[in-house]
Amino acid sequence: MTEPIKKKYRASPFLRRGGAKPKRAERLLTVALELFSKSDFSAVSIKKIADEAGVNSSLIYYYFDSKEILFQAALERAVLQTLQNYEMLRERHNNPAELISDWFDTHIVLAEPIKKLVKIMLDYSTSGTQHEVIDSIIYQFYKEESQLLSASIEWGIKLDLFNAVDPLRAARLASTFLDGAMTRALIMPTLDVAEVINDLKDVFWEHLGYDPTSKSKGCQQPVHHLLS
C-alpha cells in the first residue's frame, strides 16, 4: 500500500507569482482538479485529463512523475488558493462580525471550488493511501480555517459584541456545518446552498448573541480569488 514516493513538481512554493511557471503544468493542474472533483481518483484516467487539456497523455509524465503526484499537486494548489482567500479575508476587515459574515458569504460565492476541494479531500482521506505531504496540506487547511474563525470569535468576545462562548468549539461548529452544506450540495445538486448557509449564519449569530442588523454597514462584496 505504501507506494514509493515519487518526486517532481515537488516544490511547495507553488504559483511563485511572476516566476516563469510552465503554463502547461498549470493548465494540467486546473483540468485535473476539475476532473478529480467530478469523479474520483481511479475513475479519472490520465488520458482523460490529457484529452481535456488538449495534449498527449504522455506529456503528463513529463511534468508529473505519476498520477498520484498530479493529484497531490492539484489538491495542494486548491488548498493554497483557498488559504489565500482566507488571508485576504483577514486583511480586509477590522471587525470580527464583518469578517465572519464575509467568511460565510465567501462560501456562497465560492461554493463551486470549495465543493471540489471538499470532494477531493474526502476521496483522498477515504482512499486508504497516505502521503505525508497531502496529510499535512489537509491538516494545515483546517488549522488555518479554525484559527481564522476562533480568533475572530475571541476578538468579538473581547469587544463585547459576542457572548462568551468557547471560541474553538464555536469555530468548529461553523466550519463543520459549512462542510455539511458543501456535502449536501454535492449529493443533491438542486440544493440552494446560499439559502442553507444564510440559515446557518442566522443561527450562528443567535448563538453568539449578535444582532447583525444593528451594525450592518451594508453588505460588502465577498472576496473572490477564483479557483481555476
Place this chain on the structure above:
Amino acid sequence: MTEPIKKKYRASPFLRRGGAKPKRAERLLTVALELFSKSDFSAVSIKKIADEAGVNSSLIYYYFDSKEILFQAALERAVLQTLQNYEMLRERHNNPAELISDWFDTHIVLAEPIKKLVKIMLDYSTSGTQHEVIDSIIYQFYKEESQLLSASIEWGIKLDLFNAVDPLRAARLASTFLDGAMTRALIMPTLDVAEVINDLKDVFWEHLGYDPTSKSKGCQQPVHHLLS
C-alpha cells in the same frame, strides 16, 4: 455514459424478513458496502469484494448482473436500514424533544455506518452516472429524514416546547450539519464525532428555545439496528 440498465436483484422489497434470502448475496452486499465506503467505486475491484467475502469473483455475477448493480443494491440496502432506524425512532417516542435528542444520539452511536452511507452517496452523486433507481433511493432518504425532523419540530412548537421556528428550515439545518459532522469525520479520522454532535445539539436546542435539562427523564439508550 448512459449504460444499458441491467437487471437482477432488482427487487426493491429487500430484506423481505423471513423470506428465504440467499445468504451469499447478503454477505456480498455487506462486504461491498464496506469496501465501497472505504474506497470508491472504481477503486474497488470485483475480485477484492469476492476475496473479502471468501468466494470466487465469478460468483458475484451469478447474483448481480454487474458491478454497478451490486453497488446499487448495497446502497439501497444501507439506505433502507437507516430508514428503518428512523422508523423505530418514530415509534419509540411520544415526545418531540426526546425524539430529536435520540436522533442526534443515534448519529453518534451509528456514526460508522452513517459515514459509509454518506460517502457512498457522495461517490454516486459525483460520479456523473445516473440511475433512476438510485436517485430515487437517495431522494427518499433525505425526504424521510426531513419529514421525521420537521414533523417533530412542528409538534414541539404546538406543545409550546419550542420557539415558532420554520420547521422545514430548522430540519434542514440539523440534517445538513449532521452531514457535515460525518464528512469531517471522514476527512479527519481523529475528530471526536460525539463531541461535535453534542455541540450542535446544544446550539439546536438554543435555536429552538428549549432547555434540555428541564425535562430530562434520563438519557435513554439510542436505538440501534446495526448496519453490518
Place this chain on the structure above:
DNA sequence: GTCTATATGCAGATAGAC
C-alpha cells in the same frame, strides 16, 4: 451454486523520435 479458464479491453507508465 460454485468453481476454473479465458476473452477482451483499457489503464498507467516508459522509450525514444522529432
Place this chain on the structure above:
DNA sequence: GTCTATCTGCATATAGAC
C-alpha cells in the same frame, strides 16, 4: 517540450465444467 509507439498488468465480464 511534445509526440508516437508500445510494454505490462489488471479489471470486468463470460463460457462452461462440476
